[in-house]
Amino acid sequence: MGIADAVKPIKTVTIDEMAQAFADQFGNITWGAPGLEAADKIAITLQLKNPLDQNLAVVERIRLTCTEGATMALKAAGNGTVLSGDGTEDMIVETDVATGTFDLEVSYALVGTATVVGGATQGSGFVGCKESVDLVFA
């Protein structure tokens, strides 16, 4: 490596160079693996991650909507809090402060795929919700 490399202008800043506190300002919704269907219900965990792809243990307010005909609720004894819309297709939730998770349970009596998407709402921070999840009901 030559001396020129040491004095060349910085042209790019990568995500890996973000300080922890800076990276933790931004949350992205990710989804775990769906559980097995039982009694027309499938459980799945929403996990917040920062841009470094680390689990982000913060309270974040998220609006969840799903396919018409399906309904959503907090899984029994699961992490997170429902703020409104419990048992409907349009729910506002808070993730768990200790884990950044929300344990969702989706009910769908039909055969087919129920899609769940997240979004920012009143009281949300910088949250990315590009990742949705498809749940297949047999």
Add this chain to the structure above:
Amino acid sequence: MSRLDGKFIKPGTIPEDRLDPDIALGGDIPPDTVTAEMLAASLLEKFVVVSWGEPVEVDPTTRTIVLQLADLAGDPMEAAHVVRVTCDSKADLAVGEAGTALAGDGTEDLIAQTDAVGALQLVVTCAEEVVISVAAGPTQSSPMLDCRAGADVSFNP
């Protein structure tokens, strides 16, 4: 050895063994070092954070409170942006002396634009002796917003 050696150094002539050991070669930034405060102003202003002032009592059923936009470094942001503001149905929200109402003025669900210095004065009206929680959020035409901070406006005597 030149008599100027060690006193005057021209660009591009610094031997590697004279570099500060904290300076990494290759122009890379060490991991975990970039903070919000290091962002250029033009980048910093892309991230808008909502903050709240203290409520002010106007009369027994009326309070004012100012929503102020800030950047990621916590400095006030002088920019007009659109936000949605909601509150409990027991109260109404209207735009006061700062900002512009776009929809829902005088209701519990207001869409408004801050003024040029990033301020939105809200007039909160409530006939009951309760604490009204006010929340902001993004809506159509909003920038990337951090609205985690809310405000509680007390109408208790």
